Amino acid sequence: MCIRTLQRFLRIKRQLIVKLYISGNSPYARRARLAAREAGLMGMVEEIIISGFNELVKLGPGGKIPVLITDDGHSLCESLIITHYFNDLSEGKLLPSDPVQKGKCLALESVASVLMDSLFVRSMEKNYREEKKRSALVLEKEAERSRRCYESLAEMVREESESVSLASIAVAASLGYAGWRTPEDNWREGRSGLESYYDRLMERPAFTETMPRY
Amino acid sequence: MCIRTLQRFLRIKRQLIVKLYISGNSPYARRARLAAREAGLMGMVEEIIISGFNELVKLGPGGKIPVLITDDGHSLCESLIITHYFNDLSEGKLLPSDPVQKGKCLALESVASVLMDSLFVRSMEKNYREEKKRSALVLEKEAERSRRCYESLAEMVREESESVSLASIAVAASLGYAGWRTPEDNWREGRSGLESYYDRLMERPAFTETMPRY
The missing domain is CATH 1.20.1050.10 (Glutathione S-transferase Yfyf (Class Pi); Chain A, domain 2)
Incomplete structure (x- = not known):
């Protein structure tokens, strides 16, 4: 419990910002965008519209939308991984605990x-x-x-x-x-x-x- | 903490068994099988080889391998969802906590x-x-x-x-x-x-x- 509190404190100090790369019509991107909003994380999520394929593959080898760049510079793709990551960041707001x-x-x-x-x-x-x-x-x-x-x-x-x-x-x-x-x-x-x-x-x-x- | 202990106790009492439906060569099934083993869950996972498409769609609408039927009868597909579910069941053995x-x-x-x-x-x-x-x-x-x-x-x-x-x-x-x-x-x-x-x-x-x- 003490470690979690410390981690939370350190995050606030670091002003954790994650970057979510999206496109307008992708349902996979929308899924991630919805999760960020409903988890109450938009204060720390910067949404960036991807301008083309060259930009996309610079963010990771998948070449798929969306991509999340974490505060530590890790690149996550797969909307399922990103939405569950948002759920974790919000300490479980998007899944029942039972x-x-x-x-x-x-x-x-x-x-x-x-x-x-x-x-x-x-x-x-x-x-x-x-x-x-x-x-x-x-x-x-x-x-x-x-x-x-x-x-x-x-x-x-x-x-x-x-x-x-x-x-x-x-x-x-x-x-x-x-x-x-x-x-x-x-x-x-x-x-x-x-x-x-x-x-x-x-x-x-x-x-x-x-x-x-x- | 008390609720978690109680939940764990109830699970043991109920002898939680989940059914993992697989096929021999699917990498998606293998992923789930590996997660079950490395999470130390094989005592509660029954692996069943799927015999054909008709059987598969009876387990859920996806028609994809693997399928996990939980103890409560819920049908999970998507290997990512299943492997993360196994991680949860093992209380986080397959992901770092940091x-x-x-x-x-x-x-x-x-x-x-x-x-x-x-x-x-x-x-x-x-x-x-x-x-x-x-x-x-x-x-x-x-x-x-x-x-x-x-x-x-x-x-x-x-x-x-x-x-x-x-x-x-x-x-x-x-x-x-x-x-x-x-x-x-x-x-x-x-x-x-x-x-x-x-x-x-x-x-x-x-x-x-x-x-x-x-």
């Missing part, structure tokens, strides 16, 4: 994560790949995976409270992205519980503020 | 994670996609990403201690996968520090035991 509730939260987060990846794969396939090389099979397989995720999310959020967590952040960032990249999925159709869960989240300042402008 | 060391560890883990994904994308492209739909552009872009990751890992492990963490687990699972799927990368060549770091890890029982049989 083990059963935490397991439930991580289960929801994991489905939302798979959905985000599935939507991303579909977007790359449809929008960035050479036209002749697009695969109907891959698109079909991923559309099916997305559909299974929507169904699960609709089921899982039924009992979800209003509290914001790493799970609700991942759900919102994924569904927001779906609305842009795969409107044909009509994820709201027949899923009124999921729709109202999402719409309630969208009323929060953090979610409005990070809304991508497509 | 914030600076932890940041460094997460930075290494994030590069290894990106490498694993990059190798996976290349493997899907080369081995599972319709031949006509394979893209030289995608393969080239990902090979370049993998190369940047090898370079970074070689740099980053220079100062790494022998201690096992979520980072070394991710590094080992990724490089082991590279040896199988992209031998043409020759990741060992000109990277003797990374090579000896990997080879030292391979001497540990957890790593030998989970070695895929390609």
Whole structure:
């Protein structure tokens, strides 16, 4: 306990600043931005819009958005690692402390994560790949995976409270992205519980503020 | 502190068992298996080999390996979520408690994670996609990403201690996968520090035991 207090004191003395490199429309960046806001860390997070690929690979070998540069100069990529890092920095504001509730939260987060990846794969396939090389099979397989995720999310959020967590952040960032990249999925159709869960989240300042402008 | 002791007691009483669904050669599954072993949790983890896709989607909508079913019946996918969950269950055996060391560890883990994904994308492209739909552009872009990751890992492990963490687990699972799927990368060549770091890890029982049989 004494060490933690000392660490906290040293952080304040050092005016801990972490740098979060983002782009406007990336759902992965949005996830990190939401976590920073909802964890109450914006006083120590500097958000910087990445200007191009050359700048991005200077920040780390991944070449993926977002990247977090810690106060000690470590470069973290992978939105899951960054959001959990923010949760740690806030001493656990974004995850329940009760083990059963935490397991439930991580289960929801994991489905939302798979959905985000599935939507991303579909977007790359449809929008960035050479036209002749697009695969109907891959698109079909991923559309099916997305559909299974929507169904699960609709089921899982039924009992979800209003509290914001790493799970609700991942759900919102994924569904927001779906609305842009795969409107044909009509994820709201027949899923009124999921729709109202999402719409309630969208009323929060953090979610409005990070809304991508497509 | 009192609540934690009580929770621990209740867990022992309930004989907490989690079920980890795996397949033999998945680097993502291996990552989870390594984490369970190195966290000292094998007394409560039952490993089950998945027999097919139908069984897999019954465990959760992701349709990806591995899946962890918690004691409370929650289904977790995403190897990152599962390995961090194991770290929590072991009360932090797989991550340093010092914030600076932890940041460094997460930075290494994030590069290894990106490498694993990059190798996976290349493997899907080369081995599972319709031949006509394979893209030289995608393969080239990902090979370049993998190369940047090898370079970074070689740099980053220079100062790494022998201690096992979520980072070394991710590094080992990724490089082991590279040896199988992209031998043409020759990741060992000109990277003797990374090579000896990997080879030292391979001497540990957890790593030998989970070695895929390609």
